[in-house]
Amino acid sequence: xxxxxxxxxxxxxxxxxxxxxxxxxxxxxxxxxxxxxxxxxxxxxxxxxxxxxxxxxxxxxxxxxxxxxxxxxxxxxxxxxxxxxxxxxxxxxxxxxxxxxxxxxxxxxxxxxxxxxxxxxxxxxxxxxxxxxxxxxxxxxxxxxxxxxxxxxxxxxxxxxxxxxxxxxxxxxxxxxxxxxxxxxxxxxxxxxxxxxxxxxxxxxxxxxxxxxxxxxxxxxxxxxxxxxxxxxxxxxxxxxxxxxxxxxxxxxxxxxxxxxxxxxxxxxxxxxxxxxxxxxxxxxxxxxxxxxxxxxxxxxxxxxx
Amino acid sequence: xxxxxxxxxxxxxxxxxxxxxxxxxxxxxxxxxxxxxxxxxxxxxxxxxxxxxxxxxxxxxxxxxxxxxxxxxxxxxxxxxxxxxxxxxxxxxxxxxxxxxxxxxxxxxxxxxxxxxxxxxxxxxxxxxxxxxxxxxxxxxxxxxxxxxxxxxxxxxxxxxxxxxxxxxxxxxxxxxxxxxxxxxxxxxxxxxxxxxxxxxxxxxxxxxxxxxxxxxxxxxxxxxxxxxxxxxxxxxxxxxxxxxxxxxxxxxxxxxxxxxxxxxxxxxxxxxxxxxxxxxxxxxxxxxxxxxxxx
Numbered sequence: 001x002x003x004x005x006x007x008x009x010x011x012x013x014x015x016x017x018x019x020x021x022x023x024x025x026x027x028x029x030x031x032x033x034x035x036x037x038x039x040x041x042x043x044x045x046x047x048x049x050x051x052x053x054x055x056x057x058x059x060x061x062x063x064x065x066x067x068x069x070x071x072x073x074x075x076x077x078x079x080x081x082x083x084x085x086x087x088x089x090x091x092x093x094x095x096x097x098x099x100x101x102x103x104x105x106x107x108x109x110x111x112x113x114x115x116x117x118x119x120x121x122x123x124x125x126x127x128x129x130x131x132x133x134x135x136x137x138x139x140x141x142x143x144x145x146x147x148x149x150x151x152x153x154x155x156x157x158x159x160x161x162x163x164x165x166x167x168x169x170x171x172x173x174x175x176x177x178x179x180x181x182x183x184x185x186x187x188x189x190x191x192x193x194x195x196x197x198x199x200x201x202x203x204x205x206x207x208x209x210x211x212x213x214x215x216x217x218x219x220x221x222x223x224x225x226x227x228x229x230x231x232x233x234x235x236x237x238x239x240x241x242x243x244x245x246x247x248x249x250x251x252x253x254x255x256x257x258x259x260x261x262x263x264x265x266x267x268x269x270x271x272x273x274x275x276x277x278x279x280x281x282x283x284x285x286x287x288x289x290x291x292x293x294x295x296x297x298x299x300x301x302x303x304x305x306x
Numbered sequence: 307x308x309x310x311x312x313x314x315x316x317x318x319x320x321x322x323x324x325x326x327x328x329x330x331x332x333x334x335x336x337x338x339x340x341x342x343x344x345x346x347x348x349x350x351x352x353x354x355x356x357x358x359x360x361x362x363x364x365x366x367x368x369x370x371x372x373x374x375x376x377x378x379x380x381x382x383x384x385x386x387x388x389x390x391x392x393x394x395x396x397x398x399x400x401x402x403x404x405x406x407x408x409x410x411x412x413x414x415x416x417x418x419x420x421x422x423x424x425x426x427x428x429x430x431x432x433x434x435x436x437x438x439x440x441x442x443x444x445x446x447x448x449x450x451x452x453x454x455x456x457x458x459x460x461x462x463x464x465x466x467x468x469x470x471x472x473x474x475x476x477x478x479x480x481x482x483x484x485x486x487x488x489x490x491x492x493x494x495x496x497x498x499x500x501x502x503x504x505x506x507x508x509x510x511x512x513x514x515x516x517x518x519x520x521x522x523x524x525x526x527x528x529x530x531x532x533x534x535x536x537x538x539x540x541x542x543x544x545x546x547x548x549x550x551x552x553x554x555x556x557x558x559x560x561x562x563x564x565x566x567x568x569x570x571x572x573x574x575x576x577x578x579x580x581x582x583x584x585x586x587x588x589x590x591x592x593x594x595x596x597x598x599x600x601x602x
Contacts, residue, residue, distance in 0.1 A: 052391055054547075074393035082391045087384040092323040097316070104312040105392045144388075 011060035035198035081150030135166035313402035370452030436512030450536030499571035531566035
């Protein structure tokens with residue numbers, strides 16, 4: 001493995017008495033899309049903001065592109081691009097003016113016209129920032145983050161607060177960047193985002209990395225369990241269903257049942273026989289392999305929702 | 307350096323698109339001009355000439371107002387954060403604030419002088435280099451003060467409150483509304499510590515007596531010192547993020563801005579030159595402005 005382009009070791013950060021980051025470590029290789037997945041308040045943004053040079057860690061070591069984000073100042077900022085959370089541009093700045101302004105800060109620059117075209121902002125080039133839609137603002141933020149051909153791109157919750165259609169639009173853009181082998185560190189609390197976009201994921205909770213690997217590896221850790229979701233005409237007891245062949249766990253959920261099974265086929269046969277004997281009816285049945293969401297629930301006992 | 311300059315141009319562009327800015331930097335100063343010239347100056351060219359020092363001072367002093375509000379707003383909206391991840395330092399950010407404000411204030415000052423000449427037939431503005439120097443230093447000094455206000459306040463409301471307090475002190479105690487010599491003795495005693503007083507009196511000196519740059523050296527030095535001091539303090543206090551709160555130490559630092567004016571005030575309290583000049587200028591204009599007075 002080559003030298004990591006991002007190396008984070010034992011990072012900690014507290015705000016007053018709140019420990020936001022408690023010893024986070026991970027490495028990101030060049031050309032990789034790495035995701036920090038976790039609920040709000042898990043410490044993702046604090047971690048990324050330390051990497052962006054916006055915050056100083058209490059302890060731990062950080063190196064990005066061979067530089068120290070806290071100490072290398074403008075030399076470091078030349079190398080990175082970032083889409084931040086809770087940021088804005090002046091209301092009456094036009095799209096093209098924003099691109100030209102930010103381009104002027106860097107030694108390495110991309111042509112503004114190219115960026116406009118790539119992010120579908122050509123028609124909006126002369127529009128004030130205040131008149132852009134949420135999706136357009138986010139596309140502009142991405143365009144601005146790429147204006148210096150950054151070696152590393154930080155995307156902090158790039159799709160939070162966007163409606164589903166716009167979110168998919170952002171996924172397409174990020175996938176395109178991925179295919180160009182851009183190194184991207186992205187934080188998200190959307191499972192599908194991490195699953196779809198990331199080469200590797202670190203699941204982060206209460207300021208700690210609790211699991212790390214490719215989405216496939218993480219799912220494999222879920223002990224190869226298959227999820228069977230069933231809805232029945234009449235309720236049955238969890239205990240009875242949990243006693244069926246190959247079932248390791250059964251929970252009632254949203255008016256149905258969620259069975260974890262080691263061997264799905266056997267379980268389904270047993271289930272059908274059981275229902276027949278009880279003169280009960282099967283309303284619906286769904287089989288799925290474990291998702292990252294399941295992995296998260298297994299690790300933390302909680303759902304990952306905002 | 308190039309970053310400062312592109313930011314400056316950009317800030318000017320944004321300012322000119324901002325209605326509030328146009329009001330405070332153009333409409334209000336011109337309103338002051340017409341109020342002072344027509345009402346207080348009764349359209350008399352000599353009296354209007356005397357009033358111009360106050361009018362220009364108010365124009366220049368307005369700098370701190372708009373600038374502090376703008377910077378606090380940029381911080382509250384997260385605009386500064388965006389600049390922070392780019393290679394833009396606090397120095398470039400603050401210097402561009404001062405410069406854009408300067409380049410936008412000068413045209414208003416020129417317009418005011420032109421109107422005073424054309425409409426009110428003010429015969430002379432004295433030493434124009436002196437006017438330019440004091441207006442320039444004043445604009446920078448008061449803008450730098452605005453940067454300090456922006457650094458030590460957390461919210462827009464706080465900024466407004468502090469601005470109002472400073473503005474009223476400057477407005478009424480500096481001689482910009484009521485001539486200094488007419489003010490009660492104790493107010494004069496306070497006024498010698500205010501940067502605004504040096505601006506008003508210095509401008510009177512160069513405009514009415516055509517005083518040389520050397521003669522207004524103390525005023526110029528105080529304003530220049532105040533600018534440099536305020537700039538470096540605001541650079542150290544600069545905050546990009548709304549959640550970074552102002553520390554008590556920072557507030558103590560901000561107070562250090564008054565040092566040049568404190569020193570000058572002490573010197574002036576012992577010496578009395580400023581007050582003498584102000585008295586002389588008021589007397590001379592009162593004598594000359596009485597039309598039937600034959601001694602002129």
